Every structure is written in structure tokens, then in C-alpha cells.
Amino acid sequence: MAERELRKQKISIKRHEQILNAATEIFVQKGYTDATIPEIAKLSGLATGTIYIYYPSKRELFTAVIERLVVTPTLSIFTNKAGNDFASTLKEVIRDRVGLLQKNTMPQLLALIGEIRRDEQAHTIFAEKLVNPFLAKMEKMYCNRLESGEIRRMQPELIVRIIGSIMIGMTILENIEGESSPLNHLSQEQIADEICNLILYGLMKSGSRDAK
Amino acid sequence: MAERELRKQKISIKRHEQILNAATEIFVQKGYTDATIPEIAKLSGLATGTIYIYYPSKRELFTAVIERLVVTPTLSIFTNKAGNDFASTLKEVIRDRVGLLQKNTMPQLLALIGEIRRDEQAHTIFAEKLVNPFLAKMEKMYCNRLESGEIRRMQPELIVRIIGSIMIGMTILENIEGESSPLNHLSQEQIADEICNLILYGLMKSGSRDAK
Amino acid sequence: MAERELRKQKISIKRHEQILNAATEIFVQKGYTDATIPEIAKLSGLATGTIYIYYPSKRELFTAVIERLVVTPTLSIFTNKAGNDFASTLKEVIRDRVGLLQKNTMPQLLALIGEIRRDEQAHTIFAEKLVNPFLAKMEKMYCNRLESGEIRRMQPELIVRIIGSIMIGMTILENIEGESSPLNHLSQEQIADEICNLILYGLMKSGSRDAK
Amino acid sequence: MAERELRKQKISIKRHEQILNAATEIFVQKGYTDATIPEIAKLSGLATGTIYIYYPSKRELFTAVIERLVVTPTLSIFTNKAGNDFASTLKEVIRDRVGLLQKNTMPQLLALIGEIRRDEQAHTIFAEKLVNPFLAKMEKMYCNRLESGEIRRMQPELIVRIIGSIMIGMTILENIEGESSPLNHLSQEQIADEICNLILYGLMKSGSRDAK
DNA sequence: GATGAATGAGAGTTCATTCAT
DNA sequence: CATGAATGAACTCTCATTCAT
Numbered sequence: 001m002a003e004r005e006l007r008k009q010k011i012s013i014k015r016h017e018q019i020l021n022a023a024t025e026i027f028v029q030k031g032y033t034d035a036t037i038p039e040i041a042k043l044s045g046l047a048t049g050t051i052y053i054y055y056p057s058k059r060e061l062f063t064a065v066i067e068r069l070v071v072t073p074t075l076s077i078f079t080n081k082a083g084n085d086f087a088s089t090l091k092e093v094i095r096d097r098v099g100l101l102q103k104n105t106m107p108q109l110l111a112l113i114g115e116i117r118r119d120e121q122a123h124t125i126f127a128e129k130l131v132n133p134f135l136a137k138m139e140k141m142y143c144n145r146l147e148s149g150e151i152r153r154m155q156p157e158l159i160v161r162i163i164g165s166i167m168i169g170m171t172i173l174e175n176i177e178g179e180s181s182p183l184n185h186l187s188q189e190q191i192a193d194e195i196c197n198l199i200l201y202g203l204m205k206s207g208s209r210d211a212k
Numbered sequence: 213m214a215e216r217e218l219r220k221q222k223i224s225i226k227r228h229e230q231i232l233n234a235a236t237e238i239f240v241q242k243g244y245t246d247a248t249i250p251e252i253a254k255l256s257g258l259a260t261g262t263i264y265i266y267y268p269s270k271r272e273l274f275t276a277v278i279e280r281l282v283v284t285p286t287l288s289i290f291t292n293k294a295g296n297d298f299a300s301t302l303k304e305v306i307r308d309r310v311g312l313l314q315k316n317t318m319p320q321l322l323a324l325i326g327e328i329r330r331d332e333q334a335h336t337i338f339a340e341k342l343v344n345p346f347l348a349k350m351e352k353m354y355c356n357r358l359e360s361g362e363i364r365r366m367q368p369e370l371i372v373r374i375i376g377s378i379m380i381g382m383t384i385l386e387n388i389e390g391e392s393s394p395l396n397h398l399s400q401e402q403i404a405d406e407i408c409n410l411i412l413y414g415l416m417k418s419g420s421r422d423a424k
Numbered sequence: 425m426a427e428r429e430l431r432k433q434k435i436s437i438k439r440h441e442q443i444l445n446a447a448t449e450i451f452v453q454k455g456y457t458d459a460t461i462p463e464i465a466k467l468s469g470l471a472t473g474t475i476y477i478y479y480p481s482k483r484e485l486f487t488a489v490i491e492r493l494v495v496t497p498t499l500s501i502f503t504n505k506a507g508n509d510f511a512s513t514l515k516e517v518i519r520d521r522v523g524l525l526q527k528n529t530m531p532q533l534l535a536l537i538g539e540i541r542r543d544e545q546a547h548t549i550f551a552e553k554l555v556n557p558f559l560a561k562m563e564k565m566y567c568n569r570l571e572s573g574e575i576r577r578m579q580p581e582l583i584v585r586i587i588g589s590i591m592i593g594m595t596i597l598e599n600i601e602g603e604s605s606p607l608n609h610l611s612q613e614q615i616a617d618e619i620c621n622l623i624l625y626g627l628m629k630s631g632s633r634d635a636k
Numbered sequence: 637m638a639e640r641e642l643r644k645q646k647i648s649i650k651r652h653e654q655i656l657n658a659a660t661e662i663f664v665q666k667g668y669t670d671a672t673i674p675e676i677a678k679l680s681g682l683a684t685g686t687i688y689i690y691y692p693s694k695r696e697l698f699t700a701v702i703e704r705l706v707v708t709p710t711l712s713i714f715t716n717k718a719g720n721d722f723a724s725t726l727k728e729v730i731r732d733r734v735g736l737l738q739k740n741t742m743p744q745l746l747a748l749i750g751e752i753r754r755d756e757q758a759h760t761i762f763a764e765k766l767v768n769p770f771l772a773k774m775e776k777m778y779c780n781r782l783e784s785g786e787i788r789r790m791q792p793e794l795i796v797r798i799i800g801s802i803m804i805g806m807t808i809l810e811n812i813e814g815e816s817s818p819l820n821h822l823s824q825e826q827i828a829d830e831i832c833n834l835i836l837y838g839l840m841k842s843g844s845r846d847a848k
Numbered sequence: 849g850a851t852g853a854a855t856g857a858g859a860g861t862t863c864a865t866t867c868a869t
Numbered sequence: 870c871a872t873g874a875a876t877g878a879a880c881t882c883t884c885a886t887t888c889a890t
Contacts, residue, residue, distance in 0.1 A: 161393075170377045173380065181373075219869090461864060585806065599753060618794050673881065
């Protein structure tokens with residue numbers, strides 16, 4: 001009996017995965033409105049009606065897609081072991097972002113940024129689960145470092161948003177420029193390090209640089 | 213006789229304006245697919261069919277909207293008197309962008325970034341008329357400055373893309389965070405200056421900083 | 425004054441011609457519904473609105489086109505000098521029809537046969553001005569000949585309709601078969617004569633044939 | 637399992653029939669352009685969208701209608717057992733055509749003759765599946781008969797086209813004249829026999845007639 | 849649970865007709 | 870008289886959603 005329950009659950013999870021994978025691909029490719037349920041159904045190997053068993057509407061399916069897209073980068077914010085060291089955290093975060101792990105998720109999210117803006121739920125999820133925590137964590141780290149006296153005082157709200165901006169903006173630029181972008185031809189390492197250095201030097205206090 | 217011609221042309225221009233204004237608003241608000249021609253017609257005070265006298269299809273209307281949205285920021289790239297001085301150009305560009313002038317155009321463009329990505333023509337316009345010229349101009353300035361020996365050598369392709377990213381990313385962040393964002397509460401001047409400083413310090417050579 | 429009147433009338437007639445010519449071409453090419461007034465206007469070198477000065481509606485323009493298309497073949501029925509001789513009349517009629525004169529008008533009319541059927545006015549004109557008079561005239565001639573005793577008695581209504589059918593059917597066949605049709609490669613004379621002979625022999629009484 | 641498949645197929649066939657019947661009626665009545673899908677849907681007792689499940693566009697539905705209208709007369713050309721005897725074949729063909737079987741199909745086809753002319757696919761179907769085979773078959777029979785020496789030598793291409801023309805033309809005449817036409821008041825037999833006789837006498841060699 | 853045929857509202861687009869110039 | 874911009878009804882076609890099987 002319990003075995004049957006278990007099997008049911010397994011199938012249910014599998015179905016959700018199937019649908020979510022297909023939906024993500026189609027939504028990213030075509031945007032919310034131009035994506036169609038029959039198309040998503042086909043790609044997931046299911047019938048149109050089946051989609052509605054697992055997600056009550058197209059809108060909710062979209063929300064679920066955004067929710068899942070937000071999980072990976074969110075996790076990487078919090079599982080981050082670097083502790084309170086701003087410099088290393090920054091480096092790690094940026095490498096991470098630039099790195100392969102997010103190479104997929106971030107562009108997908110940003111391809112949908114317009115639709116996220118217009119969809120209240122998706123917007124909330126994106127803001128509250130990803131953007132705000134990220135900014136908050138960065139800000140805390142920055143402030144810790146400030147206290148230790150090594151770095152220049154800037155508006156913390158501003159500096160973290162500049163850092164966030166770079167990550168968002170680079171993804172979009174890469175996307176707009178396409179294959180021909182130098183961003184696609186430099187090594188991920190190099191990109192991440194240069195960004196880090198730029199920011200860290202920019203934040204350094206007078207005189208402390210040579211010491212480094 | 214010629215007077216009549218003139219009047220006709222004037223009306224034609226006025227109609228194009230009317231439609232473009234309405235279309236921009238609706239497209240930004242709802243995205244390409246969810247915007248409807250009847251809605252745009254209504255907002256511009258014209259009948260549905262009239263739209264098609266001036267723009268042969270919804271797609272072409274969209275292209276025209278993007279084209280116009282791209283003009284203002286494009287102009288500011290090239291009318292810019294700062295000449296070859298990287299620091300002052302950077303400051304000016306950033307102030308400009310952050311400033312009121314673009315406050316409208318850039319967010320509008322970026323609200324449509326997903327649709328631009330998916331529409332070949334819009335994408336071409338955006339890339340070739342705005343993104344590429346901007347990056348090229350910045351790169352040239354950066355290289356000039358490099359020669360004068362004052363600043364750190366980085367990958368020029370990278371540094372200009374970081375700067376571009378900040379501008380793109382800040383706009384999106386502002387947009388995502390909405391009213392509550394600190395970016396909406398700090399003065400534009402302050403934001404621009406901090407970004408500039410961060411970048412300029414970040415680029416400065418060892419030792420040259422104290423001199424400043 | 426009267427001169428001015430005259431000039432006005434001349435222009436009016438010219439305009440009617442212009443429009444009718446263009447309309448005939450477009451209607452034949454595209455059928456009633458797919459022909460558009462702007463298109464007809466363009467082809468006639470006038471503005472859309474001008475059409476409506478001379479014809480109050482598309483429907484009436486269509487009627488006028490049919491009316492004019494019917495005039496030429498109608499005339500040839502009645503101007504026909506052959507008098508009461510069935511054989512020569514038949515030959516003449518058929519040559520005429522097959523000949524260059526109608527080469528244009530009949531196919532045009534039959535290209536619109538569907539629309540004529542569906543349009544009450546056009547139908548009436550076609551039936552009453554062309555089909556009925558033709559059948560009546562032919563029938564009278566056949567009956568005259570019958571009385572003279574030379575030919576076989578058949579249902580007169582039937583025989584004239586068979587003759588009419590051949591003329592209608594040949595035009596349509598030519599049209600359907602197109603360039604590759606033998607009808608387009610045989611001389612008009614030959615076709616007309618063979619049809620005539622077939623009918624005349626078919627009608628001849630036993631024994632009278634050798635005499636011929 | 638297979639039972640379900642079977643039932644589905646049955647429904648699919650039924651739907652195709654339903655739609656085709658309604659579409660034929662409406663197309664014949666109004667012509668291609670004036671027929672509307674909602675109207676056809678209503679007449680077939682289905683919703684607008686359902687039509688598009690079975691036929692991907694109005695044009696393809698039209699093609700299907702023509703294709704079906706062409707089948708019946710086509711079949712009668714080839715199932716015809718009369719073999720190589722010209723006289724009896726002719727009689728049979730004409731009776732058939734004049735007869736009840738085609739009473740419906742031929743007028744329907746010819747009501748759409750204008751649209752068939754303008755639609756490449758429909759035109760091809762009509763020409764290649766109906767007109768050409770018919771003419772070819774008739775020509776072969778005529779030539780056989782010629783060899784047997786009983787009938788007059790005419791251009792075979794011509795004589796078969798005259799026969800075809802009569803069939804086409806009579807249908808159209810009947811249609812144009814409407815209820816009041818004598819063609820609607822004479823018995824089908826009588827009409828067919830008179831046509832046959834006219835042609836056969838017309839083709840007969842001198843002298844052979846009395847023998848008959 | 850899974851299916852996919854059926855629905856019908858609503859989109860983009862066209863064009864007969866009007867009317868101010 | 871001549872113009873052609875403006876109108877809006879009506880068309881074809883799509884797709885989120887439902888429901889009988």
C-alpha cells in the first residue's frame with residue numbers, strides 16, 4: 001500500500017520535472033505569451049490535458065518555472081562557505097556567476113526579465129528570493145569589511161547594487177552581443193578576476209594598494 | 213498647392229508621433245504579444261484601421277518603437293563634447309544615463325529586452341545602433357588613456373563591457389526593486405559619481421592615486 | 425456654356441470608361457469579392473473616392489461591368505445580316521464566337537459566371553440580354569428551316585441549347601486546359617467549321633446528305 | 637485498446653464528412669471568398685476552431701471540397717463497362733451526366749468554375765483528375781471507332797472537346813436559365829438521346845445512315 | 849491518471865465607404 | 870470634381886481551458 005503511494009509520488013515528481021523542463025525551454029525561447037501549452041506538452045512528451053493535472057493554469061506553470069530558476073542561484077548565495085570575508089566572497093560569487101553553474105540559469109531568468117516585471121507573482125519571487133537576499137548578504141559583508149577599516153567608505157546600498165548590476169548587465173550584454181561577443185571568447189576565470197580586481201582596487205583605501 | 217502638400221506631411225508626421233507614443237506605452241507596459249492594436253489605436257485616439265495606414269503590421273510598428281527608443285541614447289553617445297578624456301567622458305556618460313534624460317528611454321528599452329532578443333530586426337537595431345557604438349566609443353577612449361600611461365592595463369573589451377553592464381544592470385535593478393529601491397532615493401549625482409569613482413580608482417595605477 | 429456642358433459630359437464618359445476598363449480587368453482576374461476598389465482605382469489612375477462619384481457602390485460597378493461585357497456579343501446576335509438562313513447563320517455565329525471578336529469578351533464573362541449566378545442583377549442582365557435573345561433567335565431560325573422541310577425534327581428548345589452549350593463549354597474548356605489545349609493550336613476557322621458541320625450533318629434528314 | 641483507436645478514426649471520418657458537406661454547400665452558394673468559416677462551422681454543427689483541427693486552412697478545405705466533387709464524375713468515367721464501343725459509351729456517358737447521379741456534382745463544380753480557375757491546386761485537380769482523363773478516354777474510343785471505318789474522320793481532339801463542351805455548357809445553361817429552362821422540363825432520357833443522336837448522325841458517313 | 853478533440857473568445861488585418869479638404 | 874485619410878465591421882486563424890472517454 002505504502003509502496004503504491006510511494007510510486008505515485010515518484011511519478012508525480014517525475015511529471016512535474018518533465019513539464020518544468022519543457023516549459024522552461026519554451027518560455028525562455030518564446031516568452032510567456034507566445035509559448036503555448038500544446039507545444040510544452042509535446043516537448044514534455046505528454047498530452048495537453050495532462051499539463052493541467054499538474055499545473056492549474058499557464059500562469060501558475062510560469063510561476064513555477066521562475067521559482068525553480070531562482071533556486072540554484074539562491075542556493076549558491078547561502079551555501080557559500082566563505083564566511084565574512086568580503087574579498088573572497090566577492091571573488092567566489094562572481095566566479096560562480098560567471099562560471100558554468102549559472103551559465104544557464106541566469107541567462108534564462110534574464111531572458112524572461114520583461115515578463116517577470118509584468119507578472120506580480122513572478123516578480124515577487126524574483127525580488128524576494130533572489131535579488132533582495134543577494135543584496136542583503138553582500139551588504140553585510142561589505143559593512144563587516146568596512147569596520148575592519150581596510151576599505152573605502154561608500155554608500156553600502158550603492159556598492160552592492162553596482163556589483164549586482166555588473167552580474168545582471170554582463171549576462172544581458174553577452175546575450176545581446178551573441179556569439180561575436182568577446183565575453184564568449186575570454187576564459188570565465190579571466191573575466192571573473194578582472195571584475196573582482198576592478199571592484200576591489202576601486203574600493204581600496206589610498207595607500208593600502210601597494211601593500212597588497 | 214504646395215501648402216496643401218505641406219499640411220498633409222504635417223498630419224502624417226503627427227499621426228506617426230501619436231501612434232508611436234501610444235505604442236511605446238502599451239508595448240512597454242504589456243510586452244509585444246500582449247499589446248493589441250485596438251488598444252494602441254484607442255490610446256492614440258485613432259481607429260484600428262488607421263494604424264495600418266501608417267504602419268503595415270504590428271511587427272513593423274514594434275520595430276519603429278525600438279528604433280525611436282534607441283535614438284536618444286544613441287545621440288548622447290555622439291554629441292558628447294568631452295573629446296578623448298576618459299575620466300570626464302565616463303563621468304558625463306554615466307551622469308547622462310543615470311540622469312533624467314534617459315530615465316525614461318533606458319528603462320523602456322530594457323523592459324522590452326526579452327522581445328528585442330527574439331525579434332531579429334529589433335535586435336539588430338539595438339545592437340548595431342546603440343550597444344556596439346557605445347562599446348566602441350568607450351573602448352577608444354580607454355585605449356587613449358592607456359597610452360598616456362596613467363591607468364592600469366586591463367582587457368579593453370572587458371572594461372568597457374563592465375561599464376556598459378553597470379548601466380544596463382542598474383536600470384534593471386531599479387526596475388525590479390521598484391519604489392523601495394535605494395537607487396530611487398539617492399540623488400542622481402551621487403550615484404553617478406560613486407560609480408565613476410569606483411571605476412576610476414579601480415583602474416588607477418599603483419601609486420597614482422595619492423597624486424589625485 | 426453649352427460647350428462647357430459638352431466638355432463635362434466628355435469627361436464623365438471618359439471617366440466611366442477608365443473605371444470600367446480597370447474594373448473589368450480586376451474583376452475577371454480576381455472575382456468579385458477579391459477585387460478591391462483601391463486596386464481598381466489605382467489601375468484606372470484615379471483616387472479611391474473618385475470611383476464612388478461615378479458608381480455608387482462596388483456592386484453597381486460590377487453590374488455595369490457585366491452589362492458592358494454583354495453588349496458586344498448581344499450586338500453580334502442582332503446585327504447579323506444572314507437573315508433567316510439557319511445554316512449560314514449558324515456558321516456565322518459560330519465563327520464569330522470562336523473568332524477574335526469575342527475571344528476576349530466571352531472568356532471574361534464566363535470567368536465571372538459564378539459571380540453572375542449569385543448576383544441577382546447581373547444574372548438578370550446576362551439571362552435577359554444575352555442568353556434568352558440568342559436562344560430565341562436561333563430557335564426561330566431553326567423552325568423556319570424546319571418548315572422548309574430540309575432538316576430533321578428535333579426539340580427546337582433542345583437543339584438551340586445544345587448549340588449554345590457548345591459555345592459556352594468550348595470557352596470554358598479552353599480556359600481550363602490553358603495553353604496546352606489543342607483548341608489553342610487549331611485555327612479558329614477550322615474549329616468553327618467542324619462544329620458547324622457536325623451540327624448540320626447531325627440535323628440533316630436521311631438521304632439529303634449526299635445531295636449536298 | 638484497438639477498439640478505442642477505431643472509434644477515434646470513425647469520429648474523425650465523420651467530422652471530415654460533416655465539414656465537407658457543409659463547406660460544399662456554402663462554397664457553392666456563396667463562392668470561395670464570401671463563404672466564411674464560422675458559417676461553415678455552424679452548418680456542420682461544430683465550433684469555428686474545430687474546423688481547423690480537420691483542415692488547416694480555408695484554402696485547404698476548399699481544395700478538399702473540389703477534390704471530393706471531382707471523385708464521382710471521375711469514377712463514372714472509369715467504371716463504365718461499355719468498353720470500346722463509341723456509340724454506346726457516348727450514350728452512357730451522356731445519360732450519366734445528364735442523369736440524376738451527377739445532377740448535383742456537376743452543377744456544384746461549375747458553380748465554382750471561376751474560383752477553380754483562380755486557385756492553382758483546385759485547378760490542377762480539376763484538370764488532371766477530371767477533364768483530361770475524360771477527354772483522353774473519349775478520344776481513344778473515337779479513334780477505335782474510326783478504325784472500324786464506320787464514322788467520319790474529324791479532328792479527334794476537336795470532336796471530344798465538342799462533346800465535353802456540350803456537357804459543360806448544358807449544365808451552365810440549365811443553371812443560368814433556372815427553373816424556367818426547358819432543360820428542366822424535358823425528361824433526362826430525352827435530352828440524352830437527342831444529344832447522342834445529333835452527334836452520332838453528325839459523325840456518320842454518307843450513306844450509312846439509312847442502314848441504321 | 850492520461851488523453852486530445854472541442855470550444856469560443858479574441859487577435860491581426862483588410863477594405864467598402866465616407867467626407868473634409 | 871477629385872482626393873485619399875479615416876473608419877470599424879468582419880474575416881481568418883490561434884490557443885487556454887475543459888471534459889468525455
